Amino acid sequence: MFWRLVRGAFFRQKGKMLMVAFTIALGASLATAMLNVMLDVGDKVNQELKTYGANINVIPRGASLLDDLYGVAEGSGVSDKYLNEGELGNIKTIFWAFNIVDFTPYLNTRVRLNQGDGELTAVGTWFNHHLELPTGEALDTGMRNMKTWWDVEGRWLRDEDEHTAMVGRTIADQYRLRLGDTIMLRGPVQTGEFTVAGIFYAGGDEDREIYLPLAAAQTLSGRPGLVSRVEVSALTTPDNELSRRAAQDPQGLSIKEWETWYCTAYVSAICYQIDEVVSDAVSKPIRQVAESEGAILEKTQLLMLLITLLSMAGSALGISNLVTASVMERAAEIGLLKAVGAHDGPISALVLTEITITGILGGAAGYFAGLGFAQIIGQSVFGSAIEIKPLVIPLVAVLVVLVTMAGSIPSIRLLLSLRPAEVLHGR
DSSP states (O other): OHHHHHHHHHHHTHHHHHHHHHHHHHHHHHHHHHHHHHHHHHHHHHHHHGGGOOSEEEEEHHHHHHHHHHOOOTTSSTTOOOEEGGGGGGGGGSTTGGGEEEEEEEEEEEEEETTOSSEEEEEEEOSSEEEEOTTSOEEEEOHHHHOTTOEEEEOOOOTTOTTEEEEEHHHHHHHTOOTTOEEEEEOSSOEEEEEEEEEEEOSSGGGGEEEEEHHHHHHHHTOTTEESEEEEEEOOBOOOHHHHHHHHOGGGSOHHHHHHHHTSOBHHHHHHHHHHHSTTEEEEEOHHHHHHHHHHHHHHHHHHHHHHHHHHHHHHHHHHHHHHHHHHHTHHHHHHHHHTTOOHHHHHHHHHHHHHHHHHHHHHHHHHHHHHHHHHHIIIIISSOOOOOTTHHHHHHHHHHHHHHHHHHHHHHHHHHOOHHHHHTTO
């Protein structure tokens, strides 16, 4: 008898049941899409942010000490301490090697331009350097991948073009330099002629500098095989209390805490591991970038969570209105059931069973639709597919059950308040 009543309700009110199923499916699809994106968004947001620069700076230990004591600019060369270019490939051998997206070295040297009296800064670097790693693998890395926002007139340099230069916009305007001009740079040891192959606008101090292939800068300064600093772009996990304590004193952690920290891609853990493989180096997070990445990621995830909750709340309100209207239409039927001896419990179970079945069907349809929405979001926003997370299935199931039950509460209260005599007499 019970299931006959349930089946009869579906046939008599199929329009409202379809609307309830559609409302649940809509909320479940949005929840599925947002939860899958939220759980997979970390690496994608970090990857997007990597196009805006490095988040780790590696400098010689002596330069770091001078900076801490006297405020000497990192990489300025004042400390006369340098890193060994031959060890830079070791950066891709650390535990979190796959999180190292790009890195590039810099060698700063003071030069005179075209026999002028004033000194300028020439910076040698890798532009698109092919590097053979100690592991036997190969890597193409360099500044061109890390400064994608630079506005370059002309072309980027190639590492093998040792007699070409890129000039900052400020210097180009000051000395009236144009593409194809030949400039003379006199360094501490050597003098060289360079052709201006590119003029760039970076929007910072770089616009007052001249960029050269690293080998050319090493020749001008008389420092073959040496670099002033290295910028590293790494995918990192947002800092928490453990990572902040570890950044202050890694040795103060317990063995379990140390293992957790070392095996998590915190920026402090990656810095620690770089220091282990590069001689006499100190790696420092670029805090403005690292903290911004964590803040942006947390806010993005919070936004998606809020969208999920609001969508489910909207579904609950829609279900409440539809089910309440259904109960009001069936008031005579419910009153008759009560008049012939049916108690509130079985009648409430009847309505809840109908809603639950509808919710299961709508939730299943919404889940698969949400998987499609997640891929659309991934391709349109990040340009890549969203990984499907199995954890989303129980989360969506719980949300659908909670929303269905919450939406049914007003209708159940209305059902319990119906009096058979009043209903059957049309009051």
